Amino acid sequence: MKESDVIKIIGNALKLENIELNEDSSVDNIDEWDSLGHLGVLVALDKAFDGKIASIKEIATADSVGKILQVLKANSFL
Amino acid sequence: MKVAIKAIEYYLPTCVENGKSLKADNPDWRIGDIEEKTGIKNRYIAEENETAVDMAEHAARKLLSSEIKPDDVDFVILVTQSPDYALPTSACILQDRLKLKTSCLAFDVNLGCSGFVYGLAIASSLISAGLVKSGLLVCSDTYTKFIDKHDRTCRPLFSDGAAATLLTSSADDLIGPFELGSDGSGFDKLIVKSSGAHEMQNQTQEKKLYMEGSSVFMFTMDMVPKCVNGLLKKANKEIDDIDLFVFHQASKLVIDSIIRRLDLPENKVFTNYQNVGNTVSATIPIALCDILRDKGLKSGSQVMLVGFGVGYSWGGCIVQWGPEA
Numbered sequence: 556m557k558e559s560d561v562i563k564i565i566g567n568a569l570k571l572e573n574i575e576l577n578e579d580s581s582v583d584n585i586d587e588w589d590s591l592g593h594l595g596v597l598v599a600l601d602k603a604f605d606g607k608i609a610s611i612k613e614i615a616t617a618d619s620v621g622k623i624l625q626v627l628k629a630n631s632f633l
Numbered sequence: 634m635k636v637a638i639k640a641i642e643y644y645l646p647t648c649v650e651n652g653k654s655l656k657a658d659n660p661d662w663r664i665g666d667i668e669e670k671t672g673i674k675n676r677y678i679a680e681e682n683e684t685a686v687d688m689a690e691h692a693a694r695k696l697l698s699s700e701i702k703p704d705d706v707d708f709v710i711l712v713t714q715s716p717d718y719a720l721p722t723s724a725c726i727l728q729d730r731l732k733l734k735t736s737c738l739a740f741d742v743n744l745g746c747s748g749f750v751y752g753l754a755i756a757s758s759l760i761s762a763g764l765v766k767s768g769l770l771v772c773s774d775t776y777t778k779f780i781d782k783h784d785r786t787c788r789p790l791f792s793d794g795a796a797a798t799l800l801t802s803s804a805d806d807l808i809g810p811f812e813l814g815s816d817g818s819g820f821d822k823l824i825v826k827s828s829g830a831h832e833m834q835n836q837t838q839e840k841k842l843y844m845e846g847s848s849v850f851m852f853t854m855d856m857v858p859k860c861v862n863g864l865l866k867k868a869n870k871e872i873d874d875i876d877l878f879v880f881h882q883a884s885k886l887v888i889d890s891i892i893r894r895l896d897l898p899e900n901k902v903f904t905n906y907q908n909v910g911n912t913v914s915a916t917i918p919i920a921l922c923d924i925l926r927d928k929g930l931k932s933g934s935q936v937m938l939v940g941f942g943v944g945y946s947w948g949g950c951i952v953q954w955g956p957e958a
Contacts, residue, residue: 590786591670593847598890601854606894609855615848 556603558624558633565620568592568599581619593618604632634757637803637955639767641922642695643796643915644688645677655789658782667789672885676792676910679775685713686723688795689773690730696799701767703731708738708768710756712748712914714943715775716741719829727771738765745823746881746942747813748772748914749796750950753938754811756800767801772914779825779842786846790884792910796918803955811950812864814856819945822848852945853887858894860939864949872897874935875951877924881940882906882916914940930954 562576569587574580582588588596597615600608600623608614611630617623627633651674652664668674679688689711697703709731711724724739733739738759744751752770759765773795780787822845832840857880865871878901880888885906892902905923912919917938924930934954941947 590846591666594670594850594886597847597850597854598886601890602893606854606858609851609894612848612851615851616845 556633561600561603561624561627561633562620564599564603565596565623568595576620578621578624579619581621583619588618596623608632634761634809635803635806636757636760636808637801637805638808638921638952639799639801640696640700641796641798641918641925642692643794643919643922644691644695645792645794645909645912646679646683646688648678648680650676650678659785662785667785670884670886671789671906672888672904673789673792673906673910675908676777676789677794677912678777679793683775684717685711685715685773685775685795686717686726686730688775688793689713689723689727689771689797692773692795692797693727693731693769693771696769696797697731700799703733705766706731706733706737706768707765708756708759709733710740710742710752710768710770712742712744712752712770712772713774714743714745714913715778737768744946745774745913745944746883746911746916747940747944747946747948749798749917750811750938750940750948751813751946752914753800753808753950754813754948757808760800760802767799770798770800770918772796772918774913774915776842776913779840781839781841784841786844787842790911791842792912794909794912794915794919796912796915796922798918805953805955807953807955809950810864810867811948812860812867813948814860814946816852816856816945819848819852822852822945823943849942849945850887850890853883853941854890854894856945856947857891857939857941860941860947860949861895861937864937864939864951868951870935870951875901875937876934877930877936878902879917879920879924879936879938881942882909882920883911883942913942916940
């Protein structure tokens with residue numbers, strides 16, 4: 556999976572239509588990315604990686620696109 | 634184990650909260666979004682002076698009025714994380730309120746959402762060891778007393794309630810095997826920080842429940858499938874051999890995700906979180922009681938129970954529904 560695919564998954568999970576996400580996009584600057592939105596992001600990523608990311612504790616608190624990509628790379632998912 | 638669930642009763646407080654109640658206190662909350670994820674429409678709230686023992690007494694009295702005489706109750710195990718006092722044991726207060734004999738064992742179990750399954754394991758072991766013949770496993774919590782009215786993570790989920798389960802010795806092996814576990818590295822993800830010994834040290838913090846929802850959710854996604862598969866292996870069974878799955882009623886998001894991860898047939902997974910909410914350790918026995926009242930269970934049905942959450946702690950077991958129930 557490519558980084559752009561992950562960004563698309565996050566955007567879809569947050570139901571963003573006219574907002575382009577980048578590495579700096581986070582819970583601090585995207586209104587839809589609140590605590591409930593974050594759970595939606597985690598469900599979407601869990602689906603996309605077939606349940607294999609659930610054991611990575613850091614993914615739960617990765618609250619920006621950059622942090623999510625970093626955690627996925629560090630665990631060889633990207 | 635040669636133990637049977639003979640009957641279950643439950644009690645819910647009279648005060649019911651719904652989305653309108655949440656909106657009234659929090660006009661900026663998007664209630665539709667919240668209910669879409671939690672699936673929870675109603676939650677029950679204990680009165681200000683109503684305690685876990687009060688609710689436990691209500692639930693237990695229903696069993697004592699119909700299923701068992703007080704003198705035949707050999708034990709009362711109270712699963713609670715909101716005891717009436719830090720000490721003494723709330724189960725002792727319950728023993729006295731119910732006028733149970735003084736030879737009755739009474740003790741609390743401080744566990745949350747895994748507590749019913751742990752309680753079954755403890756009670757079954759006591760019965761199997763011949764120490765007792767029959768008694769009550771009561772799950773009762775008033776988590777809502779710990780929740781700030783503006784806490785969007787906890788308030789839409791948690792509900793107060795109590796369930797009492799009558800367990801007796803049986804001629805057949807009806808309960809087990811069990812798959813139990815703990816991971817205390819997650820202790821601070823669902824916690825009342827200013828409580829217990831830490832209440833004196835953290836006087837600046839309010840005595841409120843804190844939940845790091847995303848971490849608890851990912852723990853669930855990681856551990857529940859492992860627990861279910863471990864239990865199936867221990868029992869030498871497949872998913873198809875289980876007639877009904879009753880998970881801790883955490884929320885729609887959690888149960889839907891468990892169904893997806895384990896590829897379970899939806900019609901084999903019971904839910905009632907919609908109208909009851911998350912009553913912590915009482916969710917599983919309340920669900921079982923609703924199942925028995927609504928459709929019943931055929932004798933011989935294989936039912937898997939799985940509780941998980943605060944601790945972290947988890948427990949699963951298989952119950953073969955017998956003619957006693």
